[in-house]
Amino acid sequence: MSEAKLEAKNITKRFPGVLALNNVNFGVKKGEVHALLGENGAGKTTLVNCIFGLFKPDSGELFINGEKCRISPNETIEKGIGMVHQNFSLVPNLSVGENIIIGAEGFKLELKRNSDRIRELGKKYNLFVNPTRKVEELSTGEKQKVEILKALFKGAEILILDEPTDLLAEREKKTLFETIEKMKKGEKSIIFITHKLDEVLEISDRVSVLRNGEKVGTFKTEEVNRKKLAKLMVGKEVIFDIEKTHTKKGELVLMVNNLAVEGNTKISSLKNLSFNIREGEIYSIAGVAGNGQTELVEALIGLRKAKEGNITIGRDNLTNKEPLEIIESGVACIPEDRENVGFCKNRNIQENILLKKQENQNFKEKRILLKEESIKNYASEIVSSYRVKVSNINQPVNTLSGGNIQRLLVGRELNLDYRLLIAHNPTRGLDVDLQNQIRKRLLEATEEDKAVLLVSSNLDEILMLSDRIGVIYEGEIIEETRPKEINKEKLGLLISGVKNA
Template sequence: MDFVVEMINIRKEFPGVVANDDITLQLKRGEIHALLGENGAGKSTLMGILFGMYQADRGTITVNGKNAKITSPNVANRLGIGMVHQHFKLVGNFTVTENIILGNEPSRGFVLNIAKAARRIEQLSKQYGLNVDPHARVEDISVGMQQRVEILKMLYRDADVLILDEPTAVLTPQEIQELGRIMLNLIAEDKSIILITHKLKEIKAVAHRCTVIRRGRTVGTVDVRSTSELKMAEMMVGRNVSFQVEKEASTPGDVLLKLEDLSVYNNKNSQALKDFSLEVRAGEIVGIAGVEGNGQTELVEAITGLRKVRGGTITVQGQDVTNRTIRERIHSGIGHIPEDRQKRGLILDYTLEENMILEIYNDAPYSRRGIMNKAAIRKYAANVLTSYDVRSGKGPLSLTRSLSGGNQQKAIIGREIERNPSLLIAVQPTRGLDVGSIEYIHKRLIEHRDKGRAVLLISLELDEIMNVSDRVAVLYNGELMGIVKPEESNENEIGLMMAGWKEGDDQ
């Protein structure tokens, strides 16, 4: 049989927006098929239809050659279709086994047979090279391991078609390589995978074919091996895209952020930052490079007021803000694009316009004597959303929860940059964004620098750090390994420093 799944001429309309407009996707048995498109292009909606979360207004779906009406995820599961969502659906204080069997619990009479389920999960984990401990508590394992639990959840339900929605958005480079290996193991066992992504390198690494959609319509399906990254990027955004960041040399001015002998502890009461000192000047972008978990999160939380400092000082524009409140820090000129957009960046059940003024709602002209000025708020929010191409059905009145992850990210970036902060702390600013949006955000960060502002960029993408930063500070185990200029260094040297090598050490 040629195709295990066919989606033919699918149309789906929500109030004010056509999410899918006559899209066709055909998945061969045993292939990794990439679904590529801009943020808000309709990728997740299309896969939501295949998984039974939405019903198509028009079009047909066949599974193993038979017409299928997929009215719910349970129906999809029975047809052998499983989905790992961009934001995982796991219960933190349950074990791996309890999460996997949830809704499909094996029992012996009236007694839940968890031991039997754990044995099967262990066997599946070994078969596919997932290396998951069935007895571990989900809140105690890494994000990459949580993703493997989601994959195991599908395999436990005998899924033959696996939909992975932006699976690498929250993974470290090492975990991304591991996921690629796992996907190849899965197709070797006759599974078929639909990979929703905008990361062209990953498509080139693992996918066989790629279907590109733009603004809800199919642009075409190409063979990945014979199609360049540039061509796929052009199909996705409808124009030529530059992968190189163009910028003039920086002209640093006064010190805007000064960290002296900073000592910060993590949630396990271990020292996460050890006597860390750094200066960031007006008119420069300083990148922080390091493998995840080496103190980056604690550094950002200390500067923004989300974590208490045990020792040392934080100075912004000459003012000691070490013990200031978060609001005082915002007023001192700090902007913050957080690592976790849903936990720290947005209130999902607020509208977009409400989220756009979270830090300035009590300033003129947005309020006066405690009364909100709705017209001023709406106008401001609409301008931000238009400038940053945030796509939503009802514009500023859209519920933030209804946006795709990439559009949520662009909304946060727009909100923070438009406030024109003296110091912008950008943590993983392009996580989950397509190549066109990444190009645009990098330009805006450089524009912010060129206005005489300071940018502290924290990213796990070494390419991004090297391309955008004027100086790179390398963090390892809470310590500063050194500061280099990208044009005078290379990925190999920075990679060694990220592993704990200091200049002067023997290689």
């Protein structure tokens, strides 16, 4: 491989109360996949946002092809850098082609004239998506293809992929890796941001590890293994295997009978869906994103109306009840969208921790006034117990990293007086150490006779934690099984709709 295609030198970035990056050096060569690995809050996304020009570093320089480059989005795009973010920035009611062409210099919204080039790029890099289809009709994997095509259409030679596999099913991840290999052969340079150790070992040529805003080191991938990377990432030995103990199953806690819910799309609408969960049990919903999981969780917590069927918790029929009544019945929820559904992100940590307990008399004086000292102590205890990295508890939630937001959310929900815990992709986007912590907390909940509904796209997680598994496909439970009765390969086929796997 040739000399560095891109070099970021001595990048330092501060936010209020936080040194996010401290004198970090990073580079990528032509035709190379350079993985950027680190636990949540290590500075990975901050570094690539500085490289792409979304953040202005306090100090440091950026060089592309040996030439110093002004750090701004317009300049970096012009110099051939493209970035695919964790959250896609597509316009749902426009076509694939229109989304790709928007913002490309010198191009008008003339889809017919540019469709041939889009198809050519799709064929070359294994990214084919029909340019005339509406984005709102696409799967998650197809939307990601459109984002990559957008960058390539604008002439990207250096592509930044920020946690690109987080929303993908196993087969979509395989397709993405095939695309990355084709881009490597085409001498594209790939910066691959992740916390997933197996992916680093599978796809990268080199790996750089960040910890607490500093670079621990850069290594040839062939010289490291999973255990070494984990220790470099978190600063201690990491135990990968979690032992699930047998718990006695008690009374029925949740009963869902013949539930029908109108979804965001036809395939995500729930149809005649039934299952139940007992005390001390983890029941998992396994499926590819967009098959009704979000609609199910929203119906269970009162954010979406059921057209037919019943939702019963204990002896209470809570079908179409208000969220407050459902919370008071003993339901805690770790939602998939932690920032927009889980928290009031413009409010501070202390205020968000109090949500769902604001009527608790332990935090009120004379039944009206809030006891500020009691609230402060309660919030501080959760921050400490769940190792949330904050400058102070009056810090706005939207200034925290994704991992710290998740720690805070898990801490708040598990400190409620609940009978049923709903956990929707609770470890998505989290590093290996934090994933293990959360999984252990879910198992501990069952040891306390709680019922847990785990909705996850992570098949390893489902097989590791579940007592029973319901496979959801196009809004229906098409099969119910147990971990000892199935393997990952067969489960992967089932979630793709292959019933006789």
